[in-house]
Amino acid sequence: MIFSGKLITVFEHQVLKLDQEVDGVKFDESKLKALQAFYGDKGVPYFSLVHKGVKFNENVGVLQVGNLTIEVLPKADKSENKKQWHEMLIGMLKAVGIFDIQAPSSSNLKLKTNSILDLYFALFLQEIEYLLHRGLVKRYRKTESNSTALKGSIQFAQHIQKNLVHQERFYVRHTTYDVQHQLHQILYKTLVLINRINTNPELQSKIGSLLLNFPEQLELKVTEAIFEKITYNRKTEGYRKAVDIAKLLLLNYHPDVSKGANYVLALMFDMNLLWERFVYVSLRKGLRVNKPDFTIASQTSKYFWQPEKGFRSKIIPDIVLNKDIPGCVVLDTKWKNLNGYNPSPDDLRQLYVYHEYYKAVKVALVYPGSTQNQTKGRYLHLDTGDKTEKECSVISLSVKENIVDWQSSIYSELANWITNT
Template sequence: MNLKSIVRFEHEKLIFNLKNEDEKKLHDALENYYGNYSPFFKLIKNGVQFNEYVGVLQIGRTKIEILPKADKNGEEKWRGLLIDMIRTVWGFNVKSTGSSTLKLKSNSILDLYFELFINELELIFHRGLIKKYSQTDVNLQSLKGSLQFSKHISKNCTHQERFYVKYSHYDKDHLIHQILFKALNLINQINTTNSLKSKIGTLLLDFPEVSNIKISETVFSKINYDRKNIHYKTALEIAKLVLLNYHPDLSKGKNNVLALMFDMNSLWEQFIFMTLHKKMKTHQITSQVTKYFWKPTEGSLSKMRPDLILKNRITQETIVLDTKWKNLNGRNPSPEDLRQMYVYHKYYDATKTALVYPGEEHFIKRGNYFNTEIKAEISLKECSIVHVKTVDEIGFWQDEIVEQIKSFLR
């Protein structure tokens, strides 16, 4: 087993030879990570089994890449599709100025994020780092700004030559740069791609001196974007993703873990939504529209939330879609999924409903529910199964998805 780069597909197992010292260390690191953080896999004898999460786990210098798989195609195709899906729907705008110059083609998702971050930083430096006003409380030997009287008394009763003051300064040492420098330092430590090392080194040398801060979710909530700093947004979103998903190995210090993992069910839903929203102008596309359907005498209400609702802009007809990341392999959907779609018919006044799956071929299986009043008759309530074949090029794939949905609607 090549411990520098390991590739598995979702739901596959990774078995270690525990007599091999390096493999045992990696096994123990995964076991320790499983015990301390939300897992993306389950422990099995001498190894782990991955679930519906895909992406990259980097443990020390070893990358474990977990790819999606909905057909018989191999890792090269699925790595490319996964990267393109993430570029289409994930938390930053991949059409920002820097992303068009990405050179890495199919190394890993981690390399994609690192290169995009570095490119964004280079563009920020080229444009010029912004300065901001910030306030500092400090003990000085000269009076500067406003004297903080209570702290001055408590700290300087034996140091009458000092003044505890608060003053404003206008410089590059502010929260945005502190976050970016923290992320750049972390990427410098864990990057294994030679082509990025010199760029990272140059950026570290050019970076102004900034204060060291502790990173948490609340730190990022303090950032307010305006016309002066909006061009920092992509870099800050990648910094957030990297910094908040980094878990240092406090006991040994060698098997630090960076986990950039994505729930394929959620990614598939968002990808279908973004595709239809962009390319299907005949309908208004909305996602996650919640309705309540049950109220207990005590406690919270129960609610339902289909993945996607399509409303025809002319006729106002409503169509409900639920996306499912699984290959049915010729089987019918589960009874639970079919019952759920039946309820959507009633509560969303839908003309049609459909379950959207990836598949080996484009295929639509139409179906109708039985009439609840006359049991032998078929009702007009339709629930179809839409299979979408994967296509190598993401733009063509999106066009094919739109055509499949249009075929279902006809």
């Protein structure tokens, strides 16, 4: 049965204290204890523990603790507009392909949900609806049963053990062709989980309908290894997105083993990784249309050090344009607002190495910010202290009102920097 859900919205790096009221909801002791238990001895990257509270880190998304959903939003400017940053976060996740779904009716999906978690649930349900409409894939499986009909092969040891009295029966092993298989067991388990933890009344009728129509499956113990072994073919390719969402939900669900009421479901994203990917796809999108002769690659690597024994070490810049050809450009993205200060020496040293190993004509550090600007700087000569030809730019990309304008602005600013000497 669905229970009433509550929503608290905070920004990254914000502290949430015991009994603090946010958005008309009080953060009570039971929820704090659940997060403390979730944090455990080893900790989690999403938040740190402070005195009678938690402090969120550079991870955004949702933490559902029992009937309380804590939505953690990014913040790259001075704006405190939660609605805007909620929309921007959803837009960034969609832009990088996290919300790219198979169902042909995806354009009709309503995004006006209470939290990103609701959106995940809605996407998963729509994927299941699509799979049921298309027809679930059947597979062959081996089954054993004590049957009155002789089909398959008799298992003599079990047959003698079970049927000394009931001689009209046969313990047989045979092949069955049906919808009872691992892919469906994963999806059904996810449906049951969503039915148990969903707090959005608008989704409940669809969840109930899908549970009635989806064939009941055998219980499956879900681990990371199960998902790693899944392979897709022509018939099952349409399952990929639903299974991806199921993996995210099932592996990040942490039940409360003591009381069972304040489970924790964590769907969080590292903003440094999300920002890197968002800049990459925004730049790639513009280059395809305006500069198709440019090549662009993300997370390309080069070896730069080798010990006498053991493995070599790599350098991995975030974005490389025209790799291994004259005019190579390297960009490294950082999710932080400099607020007028210089980049860290570590970041500047990193870009110097890219100059050397990629023979780049230009390198830059790319940050979000309140204003749009570019600052050029040159590396100094080791002996004389004079400026060298090696230049490193610092580019700040201001946040726009909507995701489309922001992506367009990112491309325009970076393309202008790339083409201007």
